[in-house]
Amino acid sequence: MSVDEKFFAWLDGELSEPEAAEMAAKVAADPELARLAGEHQALQSKLKGVFDPIAEAPVPKRLIDAVHRPLAQVIDFQVAKKAREPQRPWRPAAQWAAIAATLVVGFFAGTLTSRQNDSPVRIQDGAVYASASLNEALYSSLASASTPGSVRIGLTFRDHTCSDGRASTETKSSGLACRNGDRWQLRGLFPAPEGQGDAYRMAAGMDPNLATLVNSTIAGDPFDPTQEKAAQRQGWK
Amino acid sequence: MDQPLPFENGLVELLPRLRRFARALTHGMADADDLVQMAIERALRSKDQWQPGTRLDSWTYRIMRNLWIDTVRSRARKETFEAPPEEAERVGIDPGQTIEASADLQRVMNAMERLPGEQREVVALILIEGFGYKEVSEMLDLPIGTVSSRLVRGRTALLAMVGER
Numbered sequence: 163m164s165v166d167e168k169f170f171a172w173l174d175g176e177l178s179e180p181e182a183a184e185m186a187a188k189v190a191a192d193p194e195l196a197r198l199a200g201e202h203q204a205l206q207s208k209l210k211g212v213f214d215p216i217a218e219a220p221v222p223k224r225l226i227d228a229v230h231r232p233l234a235q236v237i238d239f240q241v242a243k244k245a246r247e248p249q250r251p252w253r254p255a256a257q258w259a260a261i262a263a264t265l266v267v268g269f270f271a272g273t274l275t276s277r278q279n280d281s282p283v284r285i286q287d288g289a290v291y292a293s294a295s296l297n298e299a300l301y302s303s304l305a306s307a308s309t310p311g312s313v314r315i316g317l318t319f320r321d322h323t324c325s326d327g328r329a330s331t332e333t334k335s336s337g338l339a340c341r342n343g344d345r346w347q348l349r350g351l352f353p354a355p356e357g358q359g360d361a362y363r364m365a366a367g368m369d370p371n372l373a374t375l376v377n378s379t380i381a382g383d384p385f386d387p388t389q390e391k392a393a394q395r396q397g398w399k
Numbered sequence: 400m401d402q403p404l405p406f407e408n409g410l411v412e413l414l415p416r417l418r419r420f421a422r423a424l425t426h427g428m429a430d431a432d433d434l435v436q437m438a439i440e441r442a443l444r445s446k447d448q449w450q451p452g453t454r455l456d457s458w459t460y461r462i463m464r465n466l467w468i469d470t471v472r473s474r475a476r477k478e479t480f481e482a483p484p485e486e487a488e489r490v491g492i493d494p495g496q497t498i499e500a501s502a503d504l505q506r507v508m509n510a511m512e513r514l515p516g517e518q519r520e521v522v523a524l525i526l527i528e529g530f531g532y533k534e535v536s537e538m539l540d541l542p543i544g545t546v547s548s549r550l551v552r553g554r555t556a557l558l559a560m561v562g563e564r
Contacts (some may be wrong), residue, residue: 168548170554174525176532177516205558206526208507213527217419225418228439327410 173199196219318385406446409455410439417529420460423523426512434470437461457530461538462489464520510560518553520532521546526554 172185189195209263385393417438421431441462442449449458511519524535525546532550536543 166551168542169533170551171547174532198477201558205507205554205561208504208561209511209522209527209557210509212504212511213419213523215424216422216428216431217415219415219418221414221418225414225435228436229407231413318492354424367540385509 169195169198170202173202318390405451406449406455407443410459411444413456413459414439416456417459417463420465420523421463421526422525423511424464424516424520429522434463434467437466441466457538459533460524460528464539468516507557508562510557513560514553514556518549518556521549522553522557525550 168177168181168185169189172182172189177185189199402489405556417435418428418431421434421438422428425431425434437561438459442459445462449455479521511522520539524530525532530538532543532546535541536546537547541549
């Protein structure tokens with residue numbers, strides 16, 4: 163710790179004894195250090211004078227409502243926010259949703275996964291994982307490559323809580339999976355409504371529930387083809 | 400009658416502090432409240448990852464700070480072709496809002512906004528939010544020495560800027 167850092171650590175009450183007593187004595191004996199300590203204490207008071215009133219002000223109702231809003235309704239926030247500030251340049255969540263929807267629409271195709279087992283998922287130890295066929299598809303397919311197969315990858319991205327997230331769409335369901343060890347764990351799986359065929363799904367784009375889930379978990383932008391191929395080479399880790 | 404849930408109650412109690420921290424990170428109350436709302440939604444979706452008995456405030460601050468970093472990255476790309484925000488918004492306090500700052504306090508706010516983000520977040524967490532060095536080190540996944548040195552640089556730069564007349 164440098165001399166400066168030790169001085170400020172003392173000022174912030176972070177020094178333990180006997181260093182704290184030594185620094186206190188040093189400051190008491192040095193008018194320059196004492197003046198510096200006073201200036202920095204005054205600066206902190208000013209900072210609190212600026213920012214504390216924000217914490218003392220009434221909290222907007224929309225934030226309190228957001229805590230109690232059922233998660234299924236979270237997507238409404240995007241609509242409300244867009245209506246509230248249509249020209250604001252800082253709108254990352256809405257931007258991500260737009261990117262996600264655009265990418266997924268272009269990649270929809272295919273038929274359902276396994277003929278032996280109609281379910282694309284397996285449940286183990288309370289967690290939902292991709293079945294063997296879906297696992298293989300998620301591992302080997304790229305959103306940026308239009309290869310034939312039973313599953314189409316809509317987009318690939320990174321989030322804060324798992325290594326990679328992937329949104330996939332197929333005829334009977336669409337979902338979001340993240341890498342957990344050697345398997346893909348399902349974060350969400352949304353069945354297509356009865357009677358909706360490929361043409362409808364192409365027109366509709368990403369399932370709104372999936373869009374909400376992607377929007378809430380994505381960190382940064384979806385991978386571009388180069389990033390996605392690099393992630394694949396590294397085993398999606 | 401439904402009983403209120405502790406997790407959600409904890410988030411509601413945190414809202415005033417989250418708004419204060421968000422305002423220190425962003426350039427305006429509207430952006431700050433948008434960031435808080437995104438953090439709430441992320442926290443609710445990640446609720447099962449929070450361990451009862453651990454500090455909900457540190458956990459939620461961390462979520463919000465990570466969202467802010469994502470936003471800054473995204474905005475940095477966008478600002479290459481978009482006009483900067485209006486001055487009234489950049490300065491931060493919305494017109495008509497009850498929070499008023501004197502010229503001196505406004506100078507402090509402006510100085511905070513001129514700090515590099517990595518120093519601003521440490522200054523905000525320690526000098527405004529009152530977290531300890533170790534707590535911030537864990538929250539930001541940084542060595543404690545890095546937290547300490549960023550804090551020294553940030554507060555020294557702030558003092559120099561606030562002292563300008």
